[in-house]
Amino acid sequence: MLSFFILCLASVVIAQQPRPCTSPSQWEASVHSSNPKLDADLVGQLSYDSIYQRTRILQHVKVGTTETYYDIITFYDAKLVFIVNMKNGECSRSTFDQPWSDFAIQSDATSLGEAYIGSSTIHDAGLLVTIWSGNQTIPLNETARYIQTWTFENCLPVSNIVFEPSGSVNYMWYYNITLGIQDPNVFIPPARCWNDKKFLIQYNLFGPRMN
Template identity: 30%
Template structure:
């Protein structure tokens, strides 16, 4: 009987250590890169994220088959509007959003896949522990998300939908909160008087 009790306790401890979906920060800013091998597109840039207001902004450098362009893109899902300013020509397009809001967070129904350590786990400050989750959105679109084990900060988000195609976004140099109070104000070239 004692062995059964000990075995049951060990099982509960091991099973209880399996990571569950965590709560990611609602607002942050940072840097990112995206690579789409099918379209030969590489993007690097700065991003601003607001989960509460369903707003997202990216200031990006886009390399398409060796040609470079620069954009300031603002996605206001709360208003169903997209602002896309070409920073070279200063031409702005304002359109209705067709792409879904992709939360940079672990959904509550996400499935835990595994935990990994990037770097050398035996050395101080030379590693990062991540948890990897996957699932499907309510529309049935697949996603994977890698988050830091401690703060649940997203480091990589993979998402696929008919509107966006496959997107793998790597996120780094993250700062919690939003330092720029004007991060979600459309560029002046996009505002008609």
Template identity: 30%
Template structure:
């Protein structure tokens, strides 16, 4: 009986720990893949993220079926400004950022939907445990599904399904690979020289 009570206690503790969202790194870089299912655009690029300065740098590379072009974009949320450089023409477009800044990571009030293994845990270095989180926006019609590593809370995948402000359907799929902590060059968050 004592063994059953002890097992139940540890099972409850483990379940409660799994349901507490982990905290993602405040500064990281990664390869980012984005697919817009509605527009049929597939883009691959490099993302640099700094939570403290509320800056995100995204360097896109044009990929198959994409008519978006190639851009180097700095989102400077504290300044509420977006700097976008067309990689072909080297022209800069500076525009106001109207959206709110959301720290990268599991959204507050998300629901833990479970954990699974990518690969295998039968040998060292053969797999990773992943947590899945579900978030429904206050508007009731938009949802996020987010996947993060259980250890380190590194982003793996995010899926957004909903509508934009004009009522158009949105269906985005993001994947993150080769995530590294920190940034190689802090100047990545400087305003691009083409925009000065």
């Protein structure tokens, strides 16, 4: 009888262990990214669609006293990215080779456990999240350590902190997430983008990705 009880208890513990997961296929969220060392902040609205492998980020970036506004639509399957400068209306279209990667907890990530944002003792006052750590490759082919937080239910991103070898730390937060794409037209580039004129614009879709 005792051995049966121990076996049942072990099964419950195993069932409760956080496991890597993939976020829903379509969702939208407000995002905020910050890098104190670079005195940089990004505030934006993200539309994510893994069914058609496309993203759209409407972003306001501030680096020091310089502010820029971009609307970036990326089609991973077609290998095309459209960048609209919201200040002057200029638009560029270019190709790229970055493969699509779903928003997901990596299979080799290490679980740091679970926690409540807010309180678990007050009704409707807490959110159960899972916390993960691992390594990822960043630009310049460097390896950086990350700590990510995801909702326990539905596997939605909450935050991502990336510690770069240079000592720079990138913080990313996701909030006001809604499932589905409210307006599919957000993925349609302006008509003026369909030309051969290109601009040398450095951009970042939405900081280091949770992939």
